[in-house]
Amino acid sequence: MAQDSAHQSPSTAPAAEARALLPTVVPALLVGVVASLVLLGVSTAAEELQDVLWRDLPDALGVGRYSVLWMSVMLVATGIAVGLVVWKVPGHAGPDPATTGLDAPVLPPAVLPGLLLATAFVLAGGPSLGPENPIITVNVSLAVWLGAKAVPRAPERGWVALAEAATIGALFGTPVAAALVISEALAGQRIEGRLWDSLFAPLAAAGAGALTTALVSRPNFDLHLPSFGRPGWGDLLAALVIAPVGALLGMCAVYAFPYVHGAFRRLRHPMLLLPAGGVVLGALAALGGHLTLFKGLDEIAELAHDPEGWSAGEFATMTVVKLAALLVAASCGFRGGRIFPAVFVGTALGLCAHALVSGVHPAVGVSAGVLGILLAITRQGWVSLFVAAVLVASPGILTLLCLASLPAWLLVTGRPQMQLRADGTAVR
Structure with a gap:
C-alpha cells in the first residue's frame, strides 16, 4: 500500500508563483x-x-x-x-x-x-x-x-x-x-x-x-506537395528506408568535416582560405546548377513545385553537390548555419526516391529525407521532426516520421557531430 501511495503522489517539485513569472x-x-x-x-x-x-x-x-x-x-x-x-x-x-x-x-x-x-x-x-x-x-x-x-x-x-x-x-x-x-x-x-x-x-x-x-x-514552409492522406504500409516502408539513408548520407559529411576543415586551415590566412572555398564552391555550382546555391529555401520551393521536372540522376546530383557545398562552406570560414541547406539536401533526396520508385509519395520522400539529414547534421531530434513535418501540411505524416526517426537516430546517436572543438576534433 505504501508503494502504491508513493506512485500516486503528485510531483513534489515546487511550482513558481505567478508573481515570480509575471x-x-x-x-x-x-x-x-x-x-x-x-x-x-x-x-x-x-x-x-x-x-x-x-x-x-x-x-x-x-x-x-x-x-x-x-x-x-x-x-x-x-x-x-x-x-x-x-x-x-x-x-x-x-x-x-x-x-x-x-x-x-x-x-x-x-x-x-x-x-x-x-x-x-x-x-x-x-x-x-x-x-x-x-x-x-x-x-x-x-x-x-x-x-x-x-x-x-x-x-x-x-x-x-x-x-x-x-x-x-x-x-x-x-x-x-x-x-x-x-x-x-x-x-x-x-x-x-x-x-x-x-x-x-x-x-x-x-x-x-x-x-x-x-x-x-509572412513565412510559409509548406512546400505544397501533392496531397497526402491516410498513410499506408508502402508509405511506412518508404519512410523507414529513406530516413536512415538520409542519416547515413549526412554522416558522410559529418565524418569528412574535420578533414575538410583541417585542409582549409592549412592556408591559415582568411584572404587565402575563404577565396579558396569560393573557388571550390564555384566548381560545385557548375556541377549542380544554380539551385544548389544560397541557403536553399526558395530553391526547395522550386523543386517541390514540379516534382516530376527532373530525373532521378539530376536529383541525386543536386543532393550530393548541395551536401558537398554545405560541407565546404562550413569548413572554410563562411559565417552561417547548416539547417536550411540540409533541408534542401533532404528534399532533393526525397524527390530522387520518388523519381526512382513512383510508388514513393513525394510528401513521404521529402519529409523522411529531411528528417534523416537533419538528425545527422544537427543532432536535434525535436527540431528535425518539426522541420520535416512542417514542410508537409498533413497530420498523417507525423506517425510515419516518428517511426522513421527511430532507425535514423540509432545511426547517428553517440557518433561525432558536425561541430568541432578548438583543436579541430569533432564534438561527440
Missing part, C-alpha cells in the same frame, strides 16, 4: 521583437544585395545570371569580401563557425557588426549556409549586453535562453520550434521547479519573435 513577460516580449527585427533586417539587406549581384549586375554586363562564369566569379568574390571582414574588421567576425552550433557564444558588442556584415555577404553571395547560427549569436550577445545594463542582477543564462528562443521562433515563424529546442536542452539539466515554469519566459519571447516575423514577412 516580471519576465515584458523583457521576454521585448527580446522577441528585437530578435525578429535583427533577423528580418539582415535577411532584407541580403536579399537586396542578392538582387543587385545576381540580377542587375550580370544584366548590365551582358552575362548570364547563372552562367558558370558568373557563379564562379560571385562565389570567389564573396570569399574575398568575407575574408576582408574576417581579416580587418574588429572582432574578426567572431569565432571559427566550425566550432559553434545553435548554443551560441556570448560575444562582445564590438564583434557583432563584423559578424552581421559577413553573414549578409554569405546570404547574398551564394554559399550554401543559412542565417540561423550567426543571428542567434548576435541576438544572444545583444540580449546579454543590454540585459546586464537594464537589470544587472538578472542571471546571464536567462537572457541567453530568451534570445535563443526568440530567434528560433522568428526563424520558423512559430514558437513551437523554440519550445521543442529548449525542452531538449533542459532534458540533460537539473530543472528547478516545473518544466512549464522554465519554458514560460522563453515561450513568450519565441511567440513575440514568431508573431513579429509573421506580421512583417
